Amino acid sequence: MRGIYFLLTFISLTLGYSPSNVIQANDKNFHEIVTAPGKFTFVDFYADWCRHCKKLSPVIDQLSNLFVDYPEIQVVKINGDKDGKKMSKKYVEIGYPTLLMFDDSGKHVEFNGVRDIDAFSNFIQQLSGVRLDKSKQDEVGEVAQEEEENKDAVISLTPESFEQQLQNTQYAVVSLEGSWCTHCKEFAGVFDRLATTVYARNKNIVFATLTVDEQGHGDEILDRYGVKRIPALLFVKDGNLNDPVVYEGDLKRINKVIDLVNDFTGTLRDIQGGLKDGAGVIKQITESIAKANGNYKEILHQLDEVSGDTAPFYKSIVESLLTDPNAINVEYNRVKLVLDRDIDNLSGGTIDSLKQRLNVLNSLRL
Template identity: 25%
Template sequence: MVGRSIFTRCSFALATFSACIQAEVVDVTGQNFESVVDGSANVLLEFYAPWCGHCKKLAPEYEELGKQFSKDDGIVIAKVDAVAHKDTAVPFDVTAFPTIKWMPKGKTAPSDAEMVNAPRSADGLGKWITDKTGVQARKPAEAPSAVLDLTLETFDSIVMDPTKHALVEFYAPWCGHCKSLAPVYEKLGKVFQAETSVVVAKVDAVEEKDLGGRFGVTGFPTLKYFPAGDGEAEAYGGGRDLKSFVEFLNDKAGTSRTPDGGLAGSAGRLEVLDAVLASRSGLADPLAGLKASLEEAAAKAGYGEEGSDAAASAGHYARAAQKLSEKGNGYLAKELKRLEGLLGGGGGGGGATISAQKRTLFMVRSNILRAFKEFGFGEGGEGETGVQGEL
């Protein structure tokens, strides 16, 4: 029986099987060699050693390659532990690891195998197979990146926008450190994708040599921060982990993001309006005239600029005060619970389906409602039942 390293992705609805896509890399041994390399298909064979560093580095790329081709295409992606199955490897003249060889369809003898000289990556090996056979790799559709790809034509209009804080990675497609950074940088883009004042972007400095030269890029990856306004670009010298990136951009842009894509509890709250809420503590009717007081304090503090974050927050304070007056003390707890459900924390699963902008809005509103709760509002009764919040 052929040993397999199987990669399966299944989706279920109401515990009912709905779809399952399977791809595999075949583990070849002395026992199954003849059933795998039987001439019925082209076979790509990787000979590896468990202790080999280069083999370990290739492993995830090779497994990805296994997802892209199948025997239905006339192509088998296989691997041989050349230490455990030395007798299988020796006839193929394996002298180093990893060694990758191609056994053409219709052939079974080791002497018929062809050495594969291609980049040791899923893309590089996949292109080699396609060039050899004409069979295209089956690649899953990729989700849109949260990191902007910049070119000479788009760079200035985005990065030099005086309203934007931009972090730009200058990379090379062949650079190992750039590849290692890529998943972290993509997460960073997702963390800030709802922040209109922040740009997380990248430049292929091999393709866009003029941009690399313009900003003195001599190594990869190079990260540069471009401040809002007319400030000069500065080299980013912090940590290459998500937490360090998030802290850096929060400090520069005045944002309040957390590494998990959330917002700090202080985000959206305004000290001046919190002071108004605090001043109502202990009053017989703290809601009386509260909305008007909040709007007056916001106007005096200069929070009236249309489209500003402060103006939006001030509006949330005023609307919360109005709703409390209309709906009673039960409003706060019920609205907070509703927002938690929309954000995916209340069992409703809504967090996965709403946009980053909506998530930010709901988190800011939650923070402001908690400010009311912190200063004693919403206590002393359930108020009206069946409260429905407004998006």
């Protein structure tokens, strides 16, 4: 009976165990691992406090699985917070994560590209001369597609990539953080929620982070904008990095931060990501319609000079008013019915569009 118990226990542990192909190195065995004869070793230097490292970890695991049938390639992780402090101090010059490719002589090259499975696999193949077979290349494509679909809502910036990644953005909200900063870690959850929930539908707003490490790498960005305390927010419009708005005030209350982003972008979002009343309303057009006394043709000319998501809708309403004085109420009832009845079946973009129209109509009914 006892033997059966141990057998069942062994089977349970075997079924529940999922072996990792990543080698976990430490200060004692690192040199031996990376100088193993005939081996090329891709090393991820990480730290427990580094949220960018945590996001990268599953990608490194997938990378190791790609090369599991290629004994020349090793994928290694080493923890700069625990038993890899000595080696990390030696090899990490900029900050975490640091990604290096070693040959068996100990020579290494740093990876500085886009941190995705496709770029990593190409980097390894180019430096090692090893070529993945077609089935593995297809696997890379599938993983890359999944990565694109699940792309992080928050971009990780470095001082070197700072200008390039922000220069073509319409609106960018950058969280300036420090690796040692407790308040920054607390704010990270708030910032992620802004990107993934509150403003998830706003593709014209980029959310990014720049982390200054304990060695001071990144201080040049803080000095450039006169930032004295972190966490802080940097608001960049139309890629203009010469004159951003810097905010170093209260970041503990998410509603306060949402107000800041709303004011900066002109987007009226609530904490759930929905549009507030007033979103989409063009005040001067609403006032002109209220004063028109049935003379709407002049407003049509005025609308030709107005930009905004709801300008075409205003125009269609004004054109309807020329033939039907009750057009506003008719359209209001129709849009409200759709939102009330079908909201669970509508996409986020459609809900936003209908909510803006309802706001416009409601402003015209007052």
